[in-house]
Amino acid sequence: MTPELALKHIWTVAGCDPTALRSVTLSGADPSLPSVYRVGSLASATIAATGLAAAEFHRLRTGQGHRQHVTVQMRRALASFRSERYLRIDGGPPPVLRDPVTGFYETRDGRWIQLHTNFAHHLHGVLKVLGCESDPAAVAKAIRKWDGSTLDQTLADAGLCAALIRTPDEWAALDQAKAVAGLPLFEIERIGDAPPELPRRTGLERPLAGVRVLDLSRIIAGPVAGRALAQHGADVLMINGPHLPNIAPLVIDNGRGKRSAVVDLRDAGGRETLRGLSTDADVFLQAYRPGALAARGFGPEELARIRPGIIYVSVCAYGYDGPWAQRRGFDSLVQSASGIAFTERQAAGGDVPKHLPCQALDHATGYLAAFGAMAALARRSTEGGSWHVRVSLAQTGRWLQSFGTIPDGWQAPDVTLDDVRDSLTTVESEFGSVLGVQPAEELNETPAFFALPPARVGAHDARWAR
Template identity: 85%
Template sequence: MTPELALKHIWTLAGCDPVVLHSVSLSGADPGLPSVYRVGSLASATIAATGLAAAEYWRLRTGRRQHVSVQMRRALAAFRSERYLRIDDGPPLVLRDPVTGFYETRDGRWIQLHTNFAHHLQGVLRVLGCENGREPVAAAIRNWDGAALDQTLADEGLCAALIRTPDEWAALEQAKAIAGLPLFEIERIGDAPPEPPESSPRRLDAGLERPLAGVRVLDLSRIIAGPVAGRALAHHGADVLTINGPHLPNIAPLVIDNGRGKRSAVVDLRDAAGCGTLRGLAGGADVFLQAYRPGALAARGFGPDELARLRPGIVYVSVCAYGHTGPWSQRRGFDSLVQSASGIAWTERAAAGCAEPRHLPCQALDHATGYLAAFGAMVALARRASEGGSWHVRVSLAQTGRWLQSFGLLSEGQQAPDVSLDEIGDCVASVQSEFGRVLGVQPAEELEETPAFYALPPARIGAHEARWT
């Protein structure tokens, strides 16, 4: 699978005008990072689709087309943005709890634990009956068979994944459910009059028209996939307001990396006042982006159908781990766990010839899913502009992973050199913020008339009021 073919698949699946594909240039070829998977093609295609969708929305606004180009090396830098983040020229920031990682079980299988949130770590330690630390955890896991521990942790609402081969994954009911879904879905869920984009877009400090100027986005997501979607919408000019709960955990470096271009507010959905605040915000929003498990927000009155009634014309974007259907739809998951469960980590290990499983050299499922979510949101906004309606966009890490696995393997892909921060100096820029001087990867898609950029520095959680500007 080449980047061009992957982009064509995305564009065609969304029902977009094929003529627009003549307005994009892609450069570079896999492997761009040490992996047997075509991660560069995934990165280039999903980012290019996002750039093209932004350019098309800008055309609706202005009547003018523009060219979009994506270099694979820049796309891969964007897919590793959290790894390259630096504060005040300091060392790389810690992204993982020490207990997170792979462990061998009693029956010779491997399991991955994900303990980056304190309550997930404490839950794992409680199930295992051991002290905190890799050695006590490893010793406790050697008393368990892999499949039994995987199921026990899942039943407890904790985050783990048994390392499976691709064939073992394909035999599971969840994999069969995912196989019945397309890469993403963009579905009309209600009637509403057309809402053309503003014909005289707001101009920002650089005097540039922005494709999404005037578009309001509520971003109810954390960690990587959902926040990357909101960040992509922000760097094309949307007014993105991130909503966090006061009790919800976060990972500090990801708040910084994925908070660029956004405002941040705190709303407590556990009480009536907080739900009222969110309803008020949603009533003035164009896009409602959420990455809760399927049905979680609907239980509080913020499902897609409820939002379509509250705000006819809303574009509701749902991001989840294992898909919205199937027995694992409620299972908690993260990028690395989906890699482990679906055979990606097993395949990378087999290619490397090592004993321990091995992940992709970036959080590719997270980032690709985030860009697909942003792409879907912009396609839905364009449809709303021409035909009206409320829309629901659905993506998942598992659907993205399945698509990547369909690209085929590079037999010598792991021989590619890793890429250091020094080697991507032209892909990063610094901005002063309340965290200090933040060095971050810049948008990879290059639009000839409306360059993508972050109009705001990252802000701490709750730095802004829960209202539209």
């Protein structure tokens, strides 16, 4: 699979005008990171799709006859896919993103399981099940008393975050994998009637100027989607719950270009605040487990009634159907469950499972969510309607696996901070001097950039900027 073919697939699934693909130039080839998977093609294609969708939406809004050109270099796309890894504050050390207990552990029956304990309540839940202290050695000893599949199911039933390391064939045999296999890469579905509508005109120098986005997401995939919309000019307002945990470096990296407010959906006043914001929103982006926001009155159908013409974007881990639809998951866990971590280990000849060299499923899913939002905005402008965009890490992972592998790809050299210095820029913020990756897509008339520095959670009022 080449980046060009992958981009064509994204563009075709969305039903976009194929002639627009002539205005894209992609450069670079896999392997560009140490992996047997074609993560560079995934990065280039999903980022190019986002950039091209922004360019096309700008053309639609302005009525320009010509198309601007979109260029994506694979090395810059992969820098974006590792943006959290290259983040630096005041010239300090790399960010710490993982709890020490997070990782791979061998079980009694010779299987491997991955724990994900980066949130304190997930860590405490795992330790309670295992009956041990918060120490990797103690956890390893406790896990050696369990069979892998039993522990995997026990932790899932407790609402905790773990994944048994499976081969691709073992994953394919599961009902969840079969449910995912029946889905396209992403879905854009009309869920209600509304008249055709273009965003409010606040100046058309940027493709998404005047587009209002509510971003109810945390960690990477959803926030990357909101960040991608912000870098093309959208007014993105992050909404966090006061009780929900975050990972500080990710708040900074994925908060660039956004404002941030706190709204408590557990009480009636907070729900009323969000309803009021929704009536003036164009895009409602959320990355809660399927059905979680619907229980608070903010499912896609409810939002289409509150705000006819809304573009509702859902991001989840394992897909929207099947027995794992409610299972908590993160990028690395989907890699472990679906055979990616097994395949990387097998190719490299190691003893321990091995993840991709970046959070590729998170970032690609985020860009696909942003692309879907822009494709739906374009449809709304000509056809009208309310629209629901659905993406998941498992669907993205299945697509990456379909690209095939590069036998010796794991031997490619890693890419250091110094190797990507030309992809980085510095901005002053309340956190200090933030060095971060610039947008990878290059649009020759409406360049992508972050108009705002990152802000702490709750730094702004829960209202639109203008």
